[in-house]
Amino acid sequence: MIQTRKVTVEAFNTLSISRGHLEGLVKVSGAKNSALRLLAASLLTDGNVTLTNYPAGLLDARIHVEMLEALGKTTVQAGDDTITIAENDPLSQRLEWDGRSIRNTLLILGALTARTGEAAVPLPGGCKLGERKYDLHVMLLEKLGAKVWEDGDYLCASAPDGLKGTDIHLPLRSTGATENAVIAGTLARGVTRIWNPHIRPEILDLIALLRGMGAQIRVFGQEHIEVTGVEGLNGTEHRVIPDNMEAVTWLAAAVITEGDIEIEDFPYGDLEVVLAHLRAAGAKLYQGDNSLIVRGGCCYPIEISTGPHPGINSDVQPILAAWGAKARGESRIVDLRFPGRYGYAEEMAKMGLHYEVTGDMLRIHGNGGGLYGATVKALDLRAGAALALCGLTADGETTITDAWQISRGYVDFAAKLRSLGARVRES
Numbered sequence: 001m002i003q004t005r006k007v008t009v010e011a012f013n014t015l016s017i018s019r020g021h022l023e024g025l026v027k028v029s030g031a032k033n034s035a036l037r038l039l040a041a042s043l044l045t046d047g048n049v050t051l052t053n054y055p056a057g058l059l060d061a062r063i064h065v066e067m068l069e070a071l072g073k074t075t076v077q078a079g080d081d082t083i084t085i086a087e088n089d090p091l092s093q094r095l096e097w098d099g100r101s102i103r104n105t106l107l108i109l110g111a112l113t114a115r116t117g118e119a120a121v122p123l124p125g126g127c128k129l130g131e132r133k134y135d136l137h138v139m140l141l142e143k144l145g146a147k148v149w150e151d152g153d154y155l156c157a158s159a160p161d162g163l164k165g166t167d168i169h170l171p172l173r174s175t176g177a178t179e180n181a182v183i184a185g186t187l188a189r190g191v192t193r194i195w196n197p198h199i200r201p202e203i204l205d206l207i208a209l210l211r212g213m214g215a216q217i218r219v220f221g222q223e224h225i226e227v228t229g230v231e232g233l234n235g236t237e238h239r240v241i242p243d244n245m246e247a248v249t250w251l252a253a254a255v256i257t258e259g260d261i262e263i264e265d266f267p268y269g270d271l272e273v274v275l276a277h278l279r280a281a282g283a284k285l286y287q288g289d290n291s292l293i294v295r296g297g298c299c300y301p302i303e304i305s306t307g308p309h310p311g312i313n314s315d316v317q318p319i320l321a322a323w324g325a326k327a328r329g330e331s332r333i334v335d336l337r338f339p340g341r342y343g344y345a346e347e348m349a350k351m352g353l354h355y356e357v358t359g360d361m362l363r364i365h366g367n368g369g370g371l372y373g374a375t376v377k378a379l380d381l382r383a384g385a386a387l388a389l390c391g392l393t394a395d396g397e398t399t400i401t402d403a404w405q406i407s408r409g410y411v412d413f414a415a416k417l418r419s420l421g422a423r424v425r426e427s
Contacts, residue, residue: 011059012426015384015403015414017391018373022259022420028247028266029411030055030081030240033315034202037179038209038240039064040107042073042085044115044186045213047235050084054240057411059404060102067108071095094120094154103176106137106155110180113146113157114187120156136177140168144188165190165229173198173308178225179206185227186215192227199225200309201270205241212236222308244270245315246410247292249385252319253420254294255283256326256369257392261420266292273310277302281323301329301366306337314338317362318382321345322389324364325353325371331364344383347376351394373397378405385410392422 030053039061042049055061056077065075065083072091076084093116095108105121112119124134134155138148143166146159165188168181178197183206185192197203199222207217207225213236216228242265254261255278268275268287279285284297302324306314314337324331325348335341342362345355351374354365373396378384384406391398400406403426406413414426 011404011407012414013401013404014427015388015400015406016397016425017388017400017417018397018423019394020257020392020422022253022257022261022392022417022422024420025262025264026250026416026420027264028242028250029053029057031202031205031243031245032058032060032409033243033245034205035061035240036064036102036104037107037202037206038238039068039085040104040111041183041206041209041213042068043071043091043108043111044183044210045233045235046087047213047233048084048086049209049213049235050082050237052082052237052239053242054081054083055243055411056080056083058409059407060104060409063100063102064104066099067095067097067105070097071108071112091116093118095122097122106134106176107180107183109155109157110137110141110184113141113159114163114184117160117162118158120151120154123150123153123155136170136174137180140170140177140181141184143168144184144192163188163229165192165227167193167195170194170196172196173222175200175203178203182207182210182217182225182227185229186210186217186233187231188227188229190229192229194225194227195223197222197225198308200313201241201244201267209236209238212238241270242267245313245319245382247271248274248316249319249389249410251278251283251285251292251294252323253389253392255297256299256323256389258296259294259420260296261294262288263292263294265290268292274312274316277304277312278323281327299323299327299366299369301327301331303332305334314341315382317341318344318386319389321348321362321364322386324366325390326369326393327366328368329366331366333362333364334360335362336360343379344386347379347383347387348390350374350376351390351398353390369393371395373399375399375401378402381405381409385413388413388417
């Protein structure tokens, strides 16, 4: 008999970390940016959806599961990496939620509207990364025939006669808008074509799940995605892809601490561009059968610009800023997608980092790792992880407040650091 339980999420308000040399084996968990989308897609069917390699220990995943339960779904978790989402009663069309919101509520809106013809969700939350509006989501639902409006703190949509397939032209390669258009298009009448989509590993994982549920989806490279609507979808079982952001974090941690780490379940195919940059910037990398072995190296200055996949994701740049802080010389980071995402540099400055922002460019003046411990604040998920990396190279103890942000996207972050030899305390 399968033992079921609610998984305890590792969430802490503060994380204290000291200089350390990391060694050992660490396993990459299932991808946050995939798992949340798959949870939203489970609303498209009354069949059972089972996710394996599921990152149950993520704070955002726990919140999303509670949102599904608030809508009428039931969930059963087996162990730490398997969840089954079932439906025994009709779904609610309105997500009554007074807890912390996450941006994935927009996908809940799309899925509920596609399946039930009506939906209302709290306005989206998540990381504050400059301007992250939801006008593209409104546009695509309206193109599919829905009426969309705001009602207080809620975003509402109505399509009593169902959604109708159409051509959706995205003005920029938006991950969330691409996902929502695919989700909504699966149950729309006729064919939906999404032009200028963002083809990322997480989106391909979502499409793989939907195909397993019976959706008819074809991907024509970065040009367009074609979704032929079906009358209904069934349940399925699906394995969540490994988290490429967690993989990059451990890679960077190994090099900046001059450590020796083997990263199990490393997603090579999703990180070719990042790996090329970090090899050039001094990382010593060796490929195993299903792992990456990082034998330290020397952090040289980096110059990167974020962009659509297969380019460098905006989520990566705070981690690479920690790399630049350890390097000796000037590193340059350009984030054209979220140019307001450099707030973490001010927190790093409390540890002795010298930097400047010129237009869309962050210039980091590294001095070979001469940082010192301080009390800093995790402004968002990746900023928190980047500050933890800086703490591993700083003299004295670094205390990160609002460290719960890290728990949103890293499973057992503090425990994994300790397993690699780091001195970490959480509270």
